[in-house]
Amino acid sequence: MNIHEYQAKELLKAYDVPVPVGGVAYSDKQAAQVAEDIGGSKWVVKAQIHAGGRGKAGGVKLVHSIDEVKKTADAMIGSTLFTHQTGPEGALVHRVWVEQASHIKKEFYLGLVIDRVTQRITVVASSEGGVDIEDIAKAAPEKIIKEVVDPAIGLRDFQCRKIATGIGLKGRLMPQAVKLMKSLYRCMRDKDALQIEINPLAIVSIGEEEKLLILDAKFNFDDNALYRQRGITDMRDLAEEDPKEVEASGHGLNYIALDGNIGCIVNGAGLAMASLDAITLHGGRPANFLDVGGGASPEKVTNACRIVLQDSNVKAILVNIFAGINRCDWIALGLIQACKHLQIKVPLVVRLAGTNVEEGRKILAESGLAFITAENLDTAAAKAVAIVKETVL
Amino acid sequence: MSVFVNKESKVIFQGFTGEHASFHAQDAMSIGTNVVGGVTPGKGGTTHLGLPVFDTVAEAVAATGADVSGVFVPPPFNADALMEAIDAGIKVAVTIADGIPIHDMVRLQRYRLGRDAILIGPNSPGIITPGECKVGIMPSHIYEKGNIGIVSRSGTLNYEATEQMSALGIGISTSVGIGGDPINGTDFVTVLKAFESDPETEIVVMIGEIGGPQEVAAARWAQKNMSKPIVGFVAGVSAPPGRRMGHAGAIISSESDTASAKMDTMEALGLYVARNPAHIGQTVLQAMREHGIKA
Numbered sequence: 031m032n033i034h035e036y037q038a039k040e041l042l043k044a045y046d047v048p049v050p051v052g053g054v055a056y057s058d059k060q061a062a063q064v065a066e067d068i069g070g071s072k073w074v075v076k077a078q079i080h081a082g083g084r085g086k087a088g089g090v091k092l093v094h095s096i097d098e099v100k101k102t103a104d105a106m107i108g109s110t111l112f113t114h115q116t117g118p119e120g121a122l123v124h125r126v127w128v129e130q131a132s133h134i135k136k137e138f139y140l141g142l143v144i145d146r147v148t149q150r151i152t153v154v155a156s157s158e159g160g161v162d163i164e165d166i167a168k169a170a171p172e173k174i175i176k177e178v179v180d181p182a183i184g185l186r187d188f189q190c191r192k193i194a195t196g197i198g199l200k201g202r203l204m205p206q207a208v209k210l211m212k213s214l215y216r217c218m219r220d221k222d223a224l225q226i227e228i229n230p231l232a233i234v235s236i237g238e239e240e241k242l243l244i245l246d247a248k249f250n251f252d253d254n255a256l257y258r259q260r261g262i263t264d265m266r267d268l269a270e271e272d273p274k275e276v277e278a279s280g281h282g283l284n285y286i287a288l289d290g291n292i293g294c295i296v297n298g299a300g301l302a303m304a305s306l307d308a309i310t311l312h313g314g315r316p317a318n319f320l321d322v323g324g325g326a327s328p329e330k331v332t333n334a335c336r337i338v339l340q341d342s343n344v345k346a347i348l349v350n351i352f353a354g355i356n357r358c359d360w361i362a363l364g365l366i367q368a369c370k371h372l373q374i375k376v377p378l379v380v381r382l383a384g385t386n387v388e389e390g391r392k393i394l395a396e397s398g399l400a401f402i403t404a405e406n407l408d409t410a411a412a413k414a415v416a417i418v419k420e421t422v423l
Numbered sequence: 424m425s426v427f428v429n430k431e432s433k434v435i436f437q438g439f440t441g442e443h444a445s446f447h448a449q450d451a452m453s454i455g456t457n458v459v460g461g462v463t464p465g466k467g468g469t470t471h472l473g474l475p476v477f478d479t480v481a482e483a484v485a486a487t488g489a490d491v492s493g494v495f496v497p498p499p500f501n502a503d504a505l506m507e508a509i510d511a512g513i514k515v516a517v518t519i520a521d522g523i524p525i526h527d528m529v530r531l532q533r534y535r536l537g538r539d540a541i542l543i544g545p546n547s548p549g550i551i552t553p554g555e556c557k558v559g560i561m562p563s564h565i566y567e568k569g570n571i572g573i574v575s576r577s578g579t580l581n582y583e584a585t586e587q588m589s590a591l592g593i594g595i596s597t598s599v600g601i602g603g604d605p606i607n608g609t610d611f612v613t614v615l616k617a618f619e620s621d622p623e624t625e626i627v628v629m630i631g632e633i634g635g636p637q638e639v640a641a642a643r644w645a646q647k648n649m650s651k652p653i654v655g656f657v658a659g660v661s662a663p664p665g666r667r668m669g670h671a672g673a674i675i676s677s678e679s680d681t682a683s684a685k686m687d688t689m690e691a692l693g694l695y696v697a698r699n700p701a702h703i704g705q706t707v708l709q710a711m712r713e714h715g716i717k718a
Binding site: 115144146147149150151164180181182219222224252254255257258284286288296297298299300301302303304305306307308309310311316319321323324325352353354355383384385406407408411 | 443447498499519521522523524525526527528529530532533548560561562565575576577578579580581582583586587590603605606630632633635636637658659660661662663665666667668669670673677682698699700701702
């Protein structure tokens with residue numbers, strides 16, 4: 031689960047991590063009020079969407095008067111931003127974050143991730159901030175500092191000093207860096223975050239003084255731990271997610287929309303991916319990824335059909351079930367229910383294997399409905415692709 | 424021989440009295456698995472499926488000599504149940520749970536340091552040595568005894584490969600599902616090592632997915648250390664980057680962890696590679712012919 035920048039900054043503030051003074055606004059008037067309340071002479075107005083790349087898309091503006099704050103907020107709220115992460119449909123802006131503009135001296139990158147190799151939280155830092163960390167990793171891997179955290183003892187001060195030195199933070203900024211990193215670590219652990227990305231972390235000057243400030247923050251939380259993270263769950267913004275994917279997850283289905291025309295209903299993520307691959311290898315284009323999971327009831331299968339059919343591009347559905355903890359007879363009953371309740375007009379290619387396969391096949395055969403059955407993955411994919419080619423021509 | 428579990432294994436189930444554990448304990452017994460009891464806290468002293476139920480794993484181990492546990496406990500409590508199993512002296516713990524919080528896994532992996540128990544999973548179909556021992560949720564009737572070892576992240580793709588081989592008359596020595604989560608208790612390399620030293624295994628099928636460095640690391644290790652041929656497949660050639668494809672571990676984060684990139688590397692390292700998921704069985708057959716191995 032992802033959250034907005036303004037939520038991230040509010041969360042960080044609660045952990046005593048330095049963030050710019052600012053506030054969220056849902057209208058131009060409110061934005062002007064926020065700017066007045068926080069004072070100063072320069073402000074940054076930032077569109078609040080989950081996707082990255084807002085700056086280049088015009089979603090981040092530096093302004094010099096309250097009137098300009100109002101005009102900028104008015105232009106942003108209700109507009110659609112197109113960034114490299116939003117996809118061609120873009121993202122509608124519902125709110126902006128207004129903060130005091132900072133006098134930035136230098137920018138850094140700071141991230142906390144769960145590293146798959148060490149299987150531990152790892153702090154990643156670079157003296158190059160404000161740019162994509164993947165680009166730095168490719169162009170100048172020596173500029174990336176990593177420090178692995180032992181979960182039994184937590185992130186230690188000396189480790190933070192090592193990171194700080196590694197990216198060129200010294201003197202008075204050192205103790206600030208140590209405190210900031212330790213707070214981020216605590217936040218990551220306590221809130222079940224999968225990833226925290228601070229980009230940029232900046233040295234800003236306030237009069238004569240220099241201090242560290244977090245200018246942008248991205249969080250990604252573990253969906254599997256949301257049951258014990260009430261406060262985080264409350265920050266979920268469903269408007270930022272694909273409505274079909276939201277509906278699917280409500281039914282315990284894992285659905286991802288793709289741009290082809292063969293709908294897919296499969297059990298298990300691995301087999302689901304392989305089914306998409308098989309369709310692609312036969313020259314077809316899958317319309318979605320859908321994993322019905324384990325122990326799928328007939329109702330769950332019916333819901334899966336309904337969600338797949340909400341995509342009007344779907345010209346045929348491939349059902350590929352290799353039941354272990356599932357039962358082919360339940361899947362078959364679900365498909366029959368779906369055909370009756372949803373008046374499915376597109377052909378269904380069904381491949382059943384595994385637990386209770388004979389019962390499942392029998393139920394389909396005796397239903398009198400026009401299922402196209404297939405013995406294995408290869409013929410199932412081939413049949414689905416052939417059907418779609420016929421309908422399209 | 425075989426790998427990790429065999430007919431000598433004494434198996435208990437944690438969460439024994441639950442629906443899935445009951446179903447799969449019975450299925451396991453039907454293929455000859457030596458199930459000696461189970462654990463459900465609060466139900467100690469009763470019997471289930473004709474076997475004793477204990478409140479704790481320690482009691483179960485003391486009374487039955489169990490050395491393998493199938494952990495069928497819901498995800499929020501699963502990591503704790505695994506620690507309990509390891510603490511009680513269980514040698515092989517298998518967890519099928521899909522949805523263990525990743526920070527629980529980080530702590531669990533730390534807990535395992537200095538303790539030599541093998542952990543298979545989470546989010547795994549389990550492990551099966553056909554005709555001897557099954558601890559997991561796979562449909563055991565599709566697994567026939569043979570000389571091919573399987574290691575996979577995905578459960579259903581493991582079944583798929585097994586069925587393709589079975590249709591060609593090829594059987595399995597042991598099949599290990601290491602699970603689809605980003606942190607797994609046992610990685611590909613550990614299982615490859617075990618297969619390399621198992622006299623019953625002559626070829627290994629390794630089935631991976633997009634995301635993460637494990638498949639390539641395993642292929643590199645195999646090139647240096649394995650005498651037995653490996654047939655590799657990686658699911659997700661058609662997966663879009665940046666999207667999580669069901670398994671928490673299956674997300675393309677860099678150019679090198681796409682399915683195609685992984686299969687290219689495997690091929691360059693001398694592994695047999697099935698580029699099409701429907702051709703895993705055929706590719707195994709080809710490897711068998713070229714190495715003079717009989718089914």
